[in-house]
Amino acid sequence: MSKPYRPNFASNKKIIHTLEHGPKSWSELLKLTRLNRTVLSKALDYLEKEKVLRQTRLPKHGRHVQYDLLDPYRLDHPERNRSRLRELALPPGERKAMERVEHYYSVAARKLAKWKRHYGEAERTLDSEWPENRRTLSEVERMFLVESCEKRGYSEEQFREIIRVFRHVTAENLSRRYERPAADKKSLLCESAVSESLNTDALDFMAVE
Helix, strand or coil, X not given: CCCCCCCCHHHXXXXXXXXXXXXXXHHHHHHHHCCCHHHXXXXXXXXXXXXXXXXXXXXXXXXXXXXXXXXXXXXXXXXXXXXXXXXXXCCHHHHHHHXXXXXXXXXXXXXXXXXXXXXXXXXXXXXXXXXXXXXXXXXXXXXXXXXXXXHCCCCHHHHHHHHHHHHHHHHHHHHHHHHCCCCXXXXXXXXXXXXXXXXXXXXXXXXXX
């Protein structure tokens, strides 16, 4: 009695990525994926049983077939089943790491969209009045500047001084962080939290008379 086939994540990933660019024959998959013949055949059988790809016989003399991804897994499909593809192509550890990254960027995108809705008009006003800001300031500095422009009504001179202090405090915090021995991790985490607080406080309360 043969052992049940255990899916090989690396083999599945190579096959799926290769078929994303269009249908391929068995010999083309063998050449492009550089997999062993037995490994390739077993992986193709497994993916076909999982209804990820299909095998189509070509109208040629002899047994000529080509493989193609089914609709939910095609690269150009509007509702591509990415979660199922990750299950097939990535080990559990890598899959969880990718899900965490996707969640982080999803939350960040939602927050940025919310910020744009709230401060969009102030941002356009600031860019029209001081167009050089887009070239000389980082995105974080610009966002702070836009919020301050709407909330506090600082002058241009005050803004320049606040940005100067912001950069100075950030540079000092970074230099202290990298000078500390790596073994002192607990202190490093505490200092990181304090640094964020210092940056916020400096920006909130530094107003030039």
